[in-house]
Amino acid sequence: MKAVIQRSKKASVTVDGNLINEISFGFVILLGIHVEDTEEDIDYLVKKIVNLRVFDDDSGVMNRSIQEVGGSILSISQFTLQANTKKGNRPSYINAMPGEKALPMYQKFNDKLKEYVPTYSGVFGAEMLISLENDGPITIILDSKDK
Numbered sequence: 001m002k003a004v005i006q007r008s009k010k011a012s013v014t015v016d017g018n019l020i021n022e023i024s025f026g027f028v029i030l031l032g033i034h035v036e037d038t039e040e041d042i043d044y045l046v047k048k049i050v051n052l053r054v055f056d057d058d059s060g061v062m063n064r065s066i067q068e069v070g071g072s073i074l075s076i077s078q079f080t081l082q083a084n085t086k087k088g089n090r091p092s093y094i095n096a097m098p099g100e101k102a103l104p105m106y107q108k109f110n111d112k113l114k115e116y117v118p119t120y121s122g123v124f125g126a127e128m129l130i131s132l133e134n135d136g137p138i139t140i141i142l143d144s145k146d147k
Contacts, residue, residue: 001041001109001145002081004030007054007138011074013122014129021120026071028132032081033097033105034145041144042109049073050116054138062138072118076130077106099125 005027012022029049034041055064055071066073079102083091097105103124113119122128 001034001037001045001143002032003045003049003142004081005049005052005140005142006132007135008074009133009135011130011132013074013076014131015123015126020123020128021074023072023074023120025135026066026117027073028130029073029075030078030081031075031106031109032078033102034082034095035097037097037105037144039108042105042112044144044147045142046109046112046116048142049113052140054140066117072120073113074120074122074132075110075113076122076128077102077124
């Protein structure tokens with residue numbers, strides 16, 4: 001399971017011109033689910049994400065977690081994070097979990113994040129427009145296979 005975490009000052013997701021969700025500050029997470037991912041991968045990523053110390057303390061040092069600063073999460077499912085680009089120029093998505101299996105995993109991921117931080121999602125499988133103001137910029141990539 002791969003997650004791209006971007007610290008943001010504000011972010012939103014729209015589908016067909018309709019605002020689906022927005023946050024004022026926190027993380028935008030792009031999540032790519034691998035065919036071999038399990039609930040253990042979800043637990044690993046959730047623990048890492050809610051404890052990442054990438055928000056400034058009173059001294060301006062990145063020393064606080066999203067929980068400590070009262071931030072929110074905008075979680076977006078993005079199967080293209082599992083792209084294999086080793087051969088040719090057309091990415092292969094064979095490593096991405098099929099939608100009917102990935103949707104419950106994505107929902108579990110979001111539900112577990114909600115236990116710690118207000119979490120909002122996009123629309124699984126939809127063409128989404130993500131707008132974000134990347135703060136820093138701070139972007140962290142986590143892969144549950146790199147424990």
